Amino acid sequence: MSLKDRFKEELEKFKDSSLKVAKKAGDSILEEYEKGLGLDSRKKKREEELGEKFDVPKVNKKGATLYGKAKTGVIRRNLYFPYGDWRHKLIVGGTGSGKNTWAENFVVNCPHGVAFLDNAKGSSVDNILRASSNEQLKKTIVLDHSIREQPLAVATVESIDNIFENDMLVSQWEDFFISNFDIGDKFRTRKVIRNALKAVFGVDNMTVLDAVEFVRNQDFRTYILNKLLGEDYRDVKRYWNEFDEMSDSKQLNYIEPFLNRTGNIKGDTILKTTLGQIPKEKLDYEKWVNENYKVLIKIPEKQLPAEAVRIISSLHMLNFWRACLSRGDVFDQPSKQFTVICDEPQGWLGKNTKVLDNIFSKARAYRMNVMCLIQSTEQIKDESSKLLNVILHNQPDIIALSYADIDGFRNFDWQNLSDYSFLARVNSHKFVGKSLKPVTSNAERPKKEALAFCSHMRDKYNRHYLDVLNRIERRHRRWEEGASVIESQSQSESLDSGTKTTSSIDSQTKTSESSDSSIITNW
Secondary structure: OOOHHHHHHHHHOOOOHHHHHHHHHHHHHHHHHHHHHOOOHHHHHHHHHHHOOOOOOOOOOOOOOOEEEEEEEOEEEEEEOOOOOOEEEEOOOOOOOHHHHHHHHHHHHHOOOOEEEEOOHHHHHHHHHHHHHHHHOOOOEEEEEOOOOEOOOEEEOOOOHHHHHHHHHHHHHHHHHHHHOOOOOOHHHHHHHHHHHHOOOOOOOEEHHHHHHHOOOOOHHHHHOOHHHHHHHHHHHHHHHHHHOOOHHHHHHHHHHHHHHHHHHHHHHHHHHHHOOOOOOOOOOHHHHHHOOOEEEEEEOOOOOOHHHHHHHHHHHHHHHHHHHOOOOOOOHHHOOEEEEOOOOOOOOOOHHHHHHHOOOOOOOHHHEEEEOOOOHHHHHHHHHHHHHHHHHOOOEEEEEOOOOOOOOOOOOOOOOOOEEEEEEOOOOEEEEOOOOHHHOOOOOOHHHHHHHHHHHHHHHHOOOHHHHHHHHHHHHHHHHHHHHHHHHHHHHHHHHOOOOOOOOOOOOOOOOHHHHHHHOOO
């Protein structure tokens, strides 16, 4: 019990008015004394009253995630998100309020899988690595986009044999192109994108850049279309055969909107080397999601163009969502929980509202939740008024470290909330809590070890940009050579049979093993 509380307890025993005067004088003296020690008794009193007034949730800590502390009366206890927690979260806090410190603690303390998209300097990733145990580091991945000269592939798609799964994948990527490249949402343009994606995704190890090249380069189209076997791709072949029979001017009318908007991929070195690169080592999102990995992703907005940050961040989010979808409905398996933390996501999620709405509304069944770190709700509204509605409509848990323009938070006495405290609404419980100490206060290792870990991950996943550009050019050259081989074979066969060569939807001439090997494997 503090000196002030002891003094109060003794004075309450007496009713004499003169003693009440003495009590007030004593309070005043103690307040001055506490101020001299850097304490603010009024804030402390306010928090004690709030702790008693609001309902702090009780959670079984087994398998749960520690995220703060709360005081109820004279007792201070730990706060936990429950085991298998599926609720989305909105963390609101201005600069210096401790928002990133809060998120770093969440990543270090959570026992389930988590991905952290760090759009700031990348220092949060370094802090998390310093605070992680050796056991945690065994299942920690760092994907680093911070060094422009060493890009990391993020847009490779493996072929899917099941045509229904292929259709789902195509639909997601179609929306990605429309949203992230400001392509006019016209039926004819969508049809071009859909048929290009469906063809490209029928072949293994294709990239986003390949989808653009497929539309632009007829030689590449010839090569890919002749790789597609079976009845499942009959309509795709018909579409592109009919396209090739159009006049040049009509073809241009069809594909110009798409090529104009996506042309920046080839013109921007960062986008070209990131979206056109076959990965040095597979980015195994499904493994990371299913086996409770911590995936830390550096995408610093101060070191990369805004468009690159938006597109790279969107692709990572889409890939994690696809990985969760691939395992089916696992809501009855709380151990499958996976959280994606987005640091100030309004700059890129705002253009992906449709995808985000799909994630927020359906993620519960797949045990995925999204945590958004923002400075203010106004910050989101400036980018996308729909985005905030999507987030709040799904009733997320809210942690507010500073003023939040949200129902139930506006009239709170924010001036008297002490530093690193927060007002929370978690699973319908409303209360005041205190953030945990910075993870580096008890760091397991020095900063140089964290940096060495990041360097090791770059060696594993990143390539030098000149090497990437060279590989892309060699691939394109081999596509054209492969198309020439196919055309020569087709002409030879037609001469042997005495018939005229035609472009048929049933034409499924396969490239010889030697040419196929030279085009696909010998990077």
